[in-house]
Amino acid sequence: MKTMVRELIGRRSFFRSFSMAAGTGAAGLLSEPGVEAAVQNVNRNSVPSQLKISDLRVAVVKEAPMTCPIIRIDTNQGISGYGEVRDGASKTYALILKSRILGENPCNVDKIFRKIKQFGHHARQAGGVCAVEMACWDLAGKAYGVPVYQMLGGKFRDRIRLYADTTESPDGTEQGKRLKARMERGLTFLKVDIGINLLKGKPGTLSMPLRLEYSAGDRVPHPFTGVEITDKGIALLSDYVAAIREVIGMEVPLASDHFGHIGVNSCIRLARAMEKHQLAWMEDMIPWQYTDLLKKITDAVEVPILTGEDIYLKEEFAKLVNAKAVDMIHPDLASAGGILETKKIGDLAMEGGVPMAMHFAGTPVSFMANVHCAAATENFLCLEHHSLEVPWWEDMVTGIPKPIVKDGFAAVPERPGLGIEIDEEIIKQHLREPGYFDPTPEWDKERSNDRLWS
Numbered sequence: 001m002k003t004m005v006r007e008l009i010g011r012r013s014f015f016r017s018f019s020m021a022a023g024t025g026a027a028g029l030l031s032e033p034g035v036e037a038a039v040q041n042v043n044r045n046s047v048p049s050q051l052k053i054s055d056l057r058v059a060v061v062k063e064a065p066m067t068c069p070i071i072r073i074d075t076n077q078g079i080s081g082y083g084e085v086r087d088g089a090s091k092t093y094a095l096i097l098k099s100r101i102l103g104e105n106p107c108n109v110d111k112i113f114r115k116i117k118q119f120g121h122h123a124r125q126a127g128g129v130c131a132v133e134m135a136c137w138d139l140a141g142k143a144y145g146v147p148v149y150q151m152l153g154g155k156f157r158d159r160i161r162l163y164a165d166t167t168e169s170p171d172g173t174e175q176g177k178r179l180k181a182r183m184e185r186g187l188t189f190l191k192v193d194i195g196i197n198l199l200k201g202k203p204g205t206l207s208m209p210l211r212l213e214y215s216a217g218d219r220v221p222h223p224f225t226g227v228e229i230t231d232k233g234i235a236l237l238s239d240y241v242a243a244i245r246e247v248i249g250m251e252v253p254l255a256s257d258h259f260g261h262i263g264v265n266s267c268i269r270l271a272r273a274m275e276k277h278q279l280a281w282m283e284d285m286i287p288w289q290y291t292d293l294l295k296k297i298t299d300a301v302e303v304p305i306l307t308g309e310d311i312y313l314k315e316e317f318a319k320l321v322n323a324k325a326v327d328m329i330h331p332d333l334a335s336a337g338g339i340l341e342t343k344k345i346g347d348l349a350m351e352g353g354v355p356m357a358m359h360f361a362g363t364p365v366s367f368m369a370n371v372h373c374a375a376a377t378e379n380f381l382c383l384e385h386h387s388l389e390v391p392w393w394e395d396m397v398t399g400i401p402k403p404i405v406k407d408g409f410a411a412v413p414e415r416p417g418l419g420i421e422i423d424e425e426i427i428k429q430h431l432r433e434p435g436y437f438d439p440t441p442e443w444d445k446e447r448s449n450d451r452l453w454s
Contacts, residue, residue: 064430165386192255268296279304333366357381368420
């Protein structure tokens, strides 16, 4: 107790001395909390405890690689934070939240998230909640002068391993050459689509209801389409992957996706045929909701089974992990609940011995949110990057060393917040619709009784 008293007296003496030394200068007018903020590593234009959200605006970017609404949250102290609605989702998912967050302190990230998370749902419907959460972390980091990963507890790694999907070719050898080109760019983890689209026009490869179109089948959950792969079809897909492996070798990890809406038994037979090709994982073979069916597949094969890009919040991931229904999880941070929720998802998976890869397709804003989360999550494996063919992708942001992607990795930034700022000129050149962070007063008072309990 005596030690605590002496420390308190010493601290107060410091503030009195600081004020007297400043004389009539600005520092002399500061209160004790103000001086404390001034001498810490914080934004000198910001007093975090008094930061308030004053606006939310949107700019919708096209073909980056998909339509991506970027949000900007402004504050009463002149600093702004950026977030991103998941690719292909409506900007309205974010705008509807504006009236719920105006006046809130964005540094209270978890409080704001708990207030708005009821407005998210699985897949892209969670895009607005996640975008706001990202932007709040960006603001908190800028206000306190630290990178987001540090506020998550620090980092496990200095750079983030990336993997990339690859434009599909119907010829396995040609596909192998395209993947080899990825390796020559430095990528150390690859992914390819090996679905039933490769079997179109090849008699005897599929058993399916007469006159059922592929596109119609894609609108029906996998167990209910009546589409199954024959032995001939499985052999052709296996030969396709064998041709790829002949070009790229067996050493580099090769994941797979987009099999088509086929039945559970076809999934098992196809996965067994792929075991000799040493696939890193087989992704989203059936919808994630069918925990027992996923477990049936996982238990029957030796290829790792992965899912998760459409799941919102950690509770559904917990069901999969606890049931041992998958070998890996694959959240998309822009729909899983944002930065902190995705780290929580990774942590709970780690307790079950399950690694976490991360799905991503968007602009550098969401990308850097993923980088910070991946750095701070111990069981992280690799992060998807969908924009290697978009020449202006890295130009959308400033304040970070370029290239952002180098030799198949992304460095974890050390600047405050997400570590980036928006390049206004580049974004304006690639807008999908008119309006560059224009005012949105029509959303200021959109309100209802949101409380979930009485």
